[in-house]
Amino acid sequence: MTREETLVLMAIMKAAYPEHYRGMKLRDAEAIISLWTELLSPYPHELCVFALKRLITESPYAPKISDLTARVKELLAAGQENSTEAWNALERATERASIVTQAEFDALPYEARRFCGGLSGLRDMGNLDANVFSTVTRGQFIKAYDALKRSKETLELTPPEIREVTQGMAKGPVKRLAPKRLPKRITEDEVKEIAPETQERAEYTPLSESEWLELRDSQLAKLQASI
Numbered sequence: 001m002t003r004e005e006t007l008v009l010m011a012i013m014k015a016a017y018p019e020h021y022r023g024m025k026l027r028d029a030e031a032i033i034s035l036w037t038e039l040l041s042p043y044p045h046e047l048c049v050f051a052l053k054r055l056i057t058e059s060p061y062a063p064k065i066s067d068l069t070a071r072v073k074e075l076l077a078a079g080q081e082n083s084t085e086a087w088n089a090l091e092r093a094t095e096r097a098s099i100v101t102q103a104e105f106d107a108l109p110y111e112a113r114r115f116c117g118g119l120s121g122l123r124d125m126g127n128l129d130a131n132v133f134s135t136v137t138r139g140q141f142i143k144a145y146d147a148l149k150r151s152k153e154t155l156e157l158t159p160p161e162i163r164e165v166t167q168g169m170a171k172g173p174v175k176r177l178a179p180k181r182l183p184k185r186i187t188e189d190e191v192k193e194i195a196p197e198t199q200e201r202a203e204y205t206p207l208s209e210s211e212w213l214e215l216r217d218s219q220l221a222k223l224q225a226s227i
Contacts, residue, residue, distance in 0.1 A: 097126025111148040
């Protein structure tokens with residue numbers, strides 16, 4: 001973590017515990033920032049922010065640096081353990097990739113399934129050279145694991161109706177509805193059979209010039225009266 005990233009943590013702390021930092025002198029604040037930057041420098045900024053927010057939700061008291069570093073180490077250890085378990089499950093599946101069923105693929109850890117992209121992707125991995133798979137592919141999986149895990153957490157927090165839409169879009173383009181067929185044009189005889197005329201059709205007679213001028217003047221008079 002850098003000094004600027006530590007300032008982000010301090011801003012979160014100040015927002016969560018305003019009384020704790022009220023009246024703090026500039027010299028004391030500088031000392032805290034320098035100490036936290038030094039002790040948190042080995043850890044990723046995003047992980048520190050995540051751990052700090054977790055601590056804030058668990059305690060009404062401002063966490064100490066030891067609380068934060070302990071939580072970050074717990075998250076790192078859990079992440080490494082989970083990534084190893086997910087990789088081992090993926091490795092076992094690729095050993096019999098040609099006969100893995102869709103149900104077996106769906107039972108793999110979420111991160112392993114996302115990394116493969118689908119059952120066909122798993123089968124493609126099964127055809128890789130063993131050395132390439134155990135080195136290059138494994139490195140790619142470990143590197144991508146954190147991002148895959150975050151996508152799982154985001155998915156779990158997404159409302160079901162939104163999740164259904166986004167998952168459907170991820171599987172492929174939205175299926176277009178078939179256009180409705182236009183009704184066929186019916187003949188005049190068919191119209192008469194459906195609704196026979198009971199009276200003669202009224203004929204339209206256009207206004208004469210004098211009638212048109214008279215109508216125009218009356219409408220103008222009404223408009224002026226309303227203004």
